[in-house]
Amino acid sequence: MKRAAALAVFLAAAASAAFGDPLEQARRRWAESPHGEMLERILPPTVAPERLPEPQSAGARLLVRYCVQCHHLPNPAMHEARRWPPVVERMVLRMRGKGNLGPLMADLMAGVASPSDEEKAQLLAYLRRHALAPLDPRRVPEVAAPSAEAFRLACSQCHALPDPARYRAEEWPRVVARMQENMEWMNRVIGTQPARGEPQLRVADILAFLSRYARREPRAR
Numbered sequence: 001m002k003r004a005a006a007l008a009v010f011l012a013a014a015a016s017a018a019f020g021d022p023l024e025q026a027r028r029r030w031a032e033s034p035h036g037e038m039l040e041r042i043l044p045p046t047v048a049p050e051r052l053p054e055p056q057s058a059g060a061r062l063l064v065r066y067c068v069q070c071h072h073l074p075n076p077a078m079h080e081a082r083r084w085p086p087v088v089e090r091m092v093l094r095m096r097g098k099g100n101l102g103p104l105m106a107d108l109m110a111g112v113a114s115p116s117d118e119e120k121a122q123l124l125a126y127l128r129r130h131a132l133a134p135l136d137p138r139r140v141p142e143v144a145a146p147s148a149e150a151f152r153l154a155c156s157q158c159h160a161l162p163d164p165a166r167y168r169a170e171e172w173p174r175v176v177a178r179m180q181e182n183m184e185w186m187n188r189v190i191g192t193q194p195a196r197g198e199p200q201l202r203v204a205d206i207l208a209f210l211s212r213y214a215r216r217e218p219r220a221r
C-alpha cells in the first residue's frame with residue numbers, strides 16, 4: 001500500500017477511536033513544532049489501531065492512548081520481548097518530563113499524558129506477549145556465515161534479527177519490501193542507488209537466506 005494511502009487510513013481509524021484523540025494531538029505537534037518532521041519519522045505508519053493483536057485488550061488500548069502522542073503507533077512485533085522493557089522505560093521517563101533530549105522535549109511535551117505504574121506494567125506485558133520472535137542462532141548457525149551477511153547487516157539496524165520461520169518463503173518478499181519502505185521512512189541506510197562506499201541492500205541475498213529457513217507448513221493464525 002502506498003504510504004499516503006496507508007497514512008490516511010491510519011489517521012482516519014485513529015481519529016474515530018473513542019479515547020479522546022491523542023493522534024490528533026500528535027499531528028498538531030508535528031505541524032507546529034520545528035522538530036515535527038523528526039517526530040513523525042521516528043516510526044512508520046504501518047500499524048492501524050484495529051490491526052493490533054487483541055485490539056480490545058487493555059494493553060492495546062493503553063498503547064493507542066499513550067504511545068501515539070509523539071510518533072506513529074509502535075507495532076508490538078517490532079522488538080523481541082527482552083528489548084521492550086528498556087524502550088518503555090525510556091518512553092515513560094520522557095512522558096513524565098524526565099527524558100533526555102531536554103529542551104526539545106520540554107517544548108513539545110506540554111499536555112502529554114503518562115501511564116501510571118500499573119498501566120505501564122499492563123502495557124509492557126502486552127508488548128512482550130506480542131513481541132518479535134528473534135532468530136535463534138543455535139537453530140540457524142548459518143546466520144554467522146558470510147552467506148548471511150546481507151541479512152545480518154540490513155535487518156539488525158532497527159530491531160533484533162527476526163526468526164526466518166515467521167513466514168513462508170513466498171511471504172517474505174512482501175515483508176522485506178515493507179522494511180525497505182520503513183528504512184526510507186526512518187532515514188536508515190537503504191543503498192538502493194549504487195553509491196561508492198555505501199552499503200548496498202542486497203535483497204536477493206536476503207531473500208535467499210530467509211527462504212532457506214522459512215516456515216514450510218501454512219501459518220497457524
Ligand code: HEC
Nearest residue numbers: 042066067068069070071074087088090091094095109112
Ligand atoms: C513524549 C513523546 C513520546 C511518547 C509519548 C512515546 N515516545 Fe516513543 N519515541 C519518542 C522519541 C523522541 C523517540 C526517538 C528517540 C529514541 O528512540 O529514544 C521515540 C522512539 C521510539 C521507538 C523507536 C526506537 C526504538 O528503540 O526502537 C519505539 C519503538 C518507541 N518510541 C515506542 C514507544 C512506546 C511503546 C510508547 C508508549 C509506551 C512511546 N514510544 C511513547 C518519543 C515518545
Ligand code: HEC
Nearest residue numbers: 044046075077078154155157158162176179182183186188
Ligand atoms: C529502518 C528500520 C528497520 C529495518 C532496517 C528493518 N526493520 Fe523490520 N521492522 C521495523 C519496524 C518499524 C517494524 C514494525 C512496523 C512494521 O511491521 O512495519 C518492523 C517489524 C518487523 C517484523 C515484525 C512484523 C511482521 O510483519 O512480522 C519483521 C518480521 C521484520 N521487521 C523483518 C525485517 C527484516 C527481514 C529486515 C531486513 C530486510 C528488517 N525487518 C529491517 C523497522 C525496520
